[in-house]
Amino acid sequence: xxxxxxxxxxxxxxxxxxxxxxxxxxxxxxxxxxxxxxxxxxxxxxxxxxxxxxxxxxxxxxxxxxxxxxxxxxxxxxxxxxxxxxxxxxxxxxxxxxxxxxxxxxxxxxxxxxxxxxxxxxxxxxxxxxxxxxxxxxxxxxxxxxxxxxxxxxxxxxxxxxxxxxxxxxxxxxxxxxxxxxxxxxxxxxxxxxxxxxxxxxxxxxxxxxxxxxxxxxxxxxxxxxxxxxxxxxxxxxxxxxxxxxxxxxxxxxxxxxxxxxxx
Amino acid sequence: xxxxxxxxxxxxxxxxxxxxxxxxxxxxxxxxxxxxxxxxxxxxxxxxxxxxxxxxxxxxxxxxxxxxxxxxxxxxxxxxxxxxxxxxxxxxxxxxxxxxxxxxxxxxxxxxxxxxxxxxxxxxxxxxxxxxxxxxxxxxxxxxxxxxxxxxxxxxxxxxxxxxxxxxxxxxxxxxxxxxxxxxxxxxxxxxxxxxxxxxxxxxxxxxxxxxxxxxxxxxxxxxxxxxxxxxxxxxxxxxxxxxxxxxxxxxxxxxxxxxxxxx
Numbered sequence: 001x002x003x004x005x006x007x008x009x010x011x012x013x014x015x016x017x018x019x020x021x022x023x024x025x026x027x028x029x030x031x032x033x034x035x036x037x038x039x040x041x042x043x044x045x046x047x048x049x050x051x052x053x054x055x056x057x058x059x060x061x062x063x064x065x066x067x068x069x070x071x072x073x074x075x076x077x078x079x080x081x082x083x084x085x086x087x088x089x090x091x092x093x094x095x096x097x098x099x100x101x102x103x104x105x106x107x108x109x110x111x112x113x114x115x116x117x118x119x120x121x122x123x124x125x126x127x128x129x130x131x132x133x134x135x136x137x138x139x140x141x142x143x144x145x146x147x148x149x150x151x152x153x154x155x156x157x158x159x160x161x162x163x164x165x166x167x168x169x170x171x172x173x174x175x176x177x178x179x180x181x182x183x184x185x186x187x188x189x190x191x192x193x194x195x196x197x198x199x200x201x202x203x204x205x206x207x208x209x210x211x212x213x214x215x216x217x218x219x220x221x222x223x224x225x226x227x228x229x230x231x232x233x234x235x236x237x238x239x240x241x242x243x244x245x246x247x248x249x250x251x252x253x254x255x256x257x258x259x260x261x262x263x264x
Numbered sequence: 265x266x267x268x269x270x271x272x273x274x275x276x277x278x279x280x281x282x283x284x285x286x287x288x289x290x291x292x293x294x295x296x297x298x299x300x301x302x303x304x305x306x307x308x309x310x311x312x313x314x315x316x317x318x319x320x321x322x323x324x325x326x327x328x329x330x331x332x333x334x335x336x337x338x339x340x341x342x343x344x345x346x347x348x349x350x351x352x353x354x355x356x357x358x359x360x361x362x363x364x365x366x367x368x369x370x371x372x373x374x375x376x377x378x379x380x381x382x383x384x385x386x387x388x389x390x391x392x393x394x395x396x397x398x399x400x401x402x403x404x405x406x407x408x409x410x411x412x413x414x415x416x417x418x419x420x421x422x423x424x425x426x427x428x429x430x431x432x433x434x435x436x437x438x439x440x441x442x443x444x445x446x447x448x449x450x451x452x453x454x455x456x457x458x459x460x461x462x463x464x465x466x467x468x469x470x471x472x473x474x475x476x477x478x479x480x481x482x483x484x485x486x487x488x489x490x491x492x493x494x495x496x497x498x499x500x501x502x503x504x505x506x507x508x509x510x511x512x513x514x515x516x517x518x519x520x521x522x523x524x525x526x527x528x
Contacts, residue, residue, distance in 0.1 A: 026440075027444070027445045028445075030445035030446055030448065030449050031445045031448060033449050033452075034445065034448040034449045034451065034452040035452070036452065037452050037455055040455070040456050040464070040468070043464050043465050043468055044313065044320070044459060044463050044464065046465075047321075047463060047464060047465045048313070048317065048320050048321065048463055049317075050313055050316070050317060050320075052316075053315070053316035053317075172290065173288070174288055174291050177291050177294045177295055177298070178294060180294075180295075180298050181294055181297055181298045181301065184298060184301040184302045184305055185301070185305070187305065188305035188306075188308060188309060193309055194309060194312050194313075198312055199312065200311070200312070200315060203308075
């Protein structure tokens with residue numbers, strides 16, 4: 001009964017947000033285009049034969065960067081920016097009265113945006129294959145499912161981290177600058193610009209203990225068929241979620257006690 | 265007389281926006297850390313590219329650092345002036361407050377391009393200059409008058425091109441209302457300015473010098489630093505910069521004809 005109710009809530013939220021996102025198709029298309037940095041990086045790698053030193057063939061590397069592009073497309077999180085605006089404008093107050101954590105609303109927004117983004121990402125991938133026909137491959141169903149799961153887990157990790165940062169809005173007004181700070185290690189260490197295998201040894205020795213390589217490098221390796229430790233990666237992802245979730249709950253309950261609506 | 269008026273107005277702009285930004289002092293500190301980390305990150309990425317190769321696209325590591333320095337300075341300028349102002353245009357047009365700007369007895373392009381300033385970008389500019397001075401030492405570049413004037417000319421041309429690109433996209437807001445994401449696309453394209461143009465494949469090189477002249481923005485000033493640049497390249501950059509500036513001005517005046525205020 002209760003489960004049914006939650007189910008209906010989630011379904012309604014998703015439907016509302018999906019129709020909302022469809023309004024902004026062009027925006028989302030542009031946003032999908034702005035994620036093509038991995039392809040520029042691929043161009044540098046293959047054009048200078050840099051991949052020979054890390055023992056990855058051209059084809060595997062191009063698949064890796066294509067998958068990195070896909071994983072990034074479906075794990076982009078911007079909750080802190082929405083929450084900051086809502087909290088500055090005082091829109092959080094009505095949300096707080098509702099018998100639903102406002103973060104469910106943002107969560108549904110993200111999922112709806114990903115559904116809207118999917119066709120555009122496919123179009124970009126299609127163009128990629130026109131220019132690189134030799135890198136076409138079909139992953140088997142099991143791997144495909146696993147990599148969808150791990151991409152979703154990567155999205156969850158980033159969503160939780162950003163929600164924690166967003167909760168800082170209760171204390172400071174500009175939490176988004178902290179998010180921009182956190183984005184820098186995410187950009188350089190997650191494997192979006194260079195696969196983690198290519199990192200020098202002094203970085204590789206500690207990087208696997210941080211959440212960063214599990215955000216893009218691990219799901220992309222999984223999907224592209226490059227060598228990776230599947231069970232280890234998935235369990236690290238789940239471990240990070242288990243670590244971050246109580247932290248989020250704690251900071252949320254502390255923050256809502258602290259909350260004074262803007263302009264009151 | 266006219267110039268003096270604009271000078272006076274600009275002083276007022278500086279005063280008001282600095283006062284507003286200094287409200288968030290902790291924010292400036294966070295931004296400084298972000299700028300430092302982002303520079304470290306891109307040098308780290310560059311070092312990955314060079315770890316087994318002496319040259320990339322004909323550039324040594326020490327030489328490629330010059331590009332990073334120039335990119336950092338230009339990025340700082342973007343963050344100080346272009347980004348805060350030109351995102352404001354979007355707001356002006358959406359909310360219809362552009363009316364008030366147009367009614368003022370001052371040039372509208374001057375007003376909307378220079379109204380705001382973000383002081384944390386200064387720190388990034390300084391970082392870039394530190395890196396450049398370091399590069400001048402390790403590359404043993406002789407400082408003389410012709411070198412200084414040439415680098416000054418090319419740098420200001422780069423700034424003009426960069427400004428025009430930003431302004432061009434912001435102007436299209438008059439038709440499309442929400443161009444927030446188009447700016448994101450530009451940002452991601454500008455990202456390749458961190459690397460020497462020659463490290464990309466031929467087709468991308470053409471694309472980035474003909475359609476979006478990002479190549480000119482960082483590569484030519486860096487070549488001037490190394491004393492490699494031919495005179496025709498520099499004069500080409502001057503020509504392109506002036507074409508861009510004039511076109512962006514014309515385009516703004518043209519676009520204003522289509523401005524119909526909000527909700528009318």
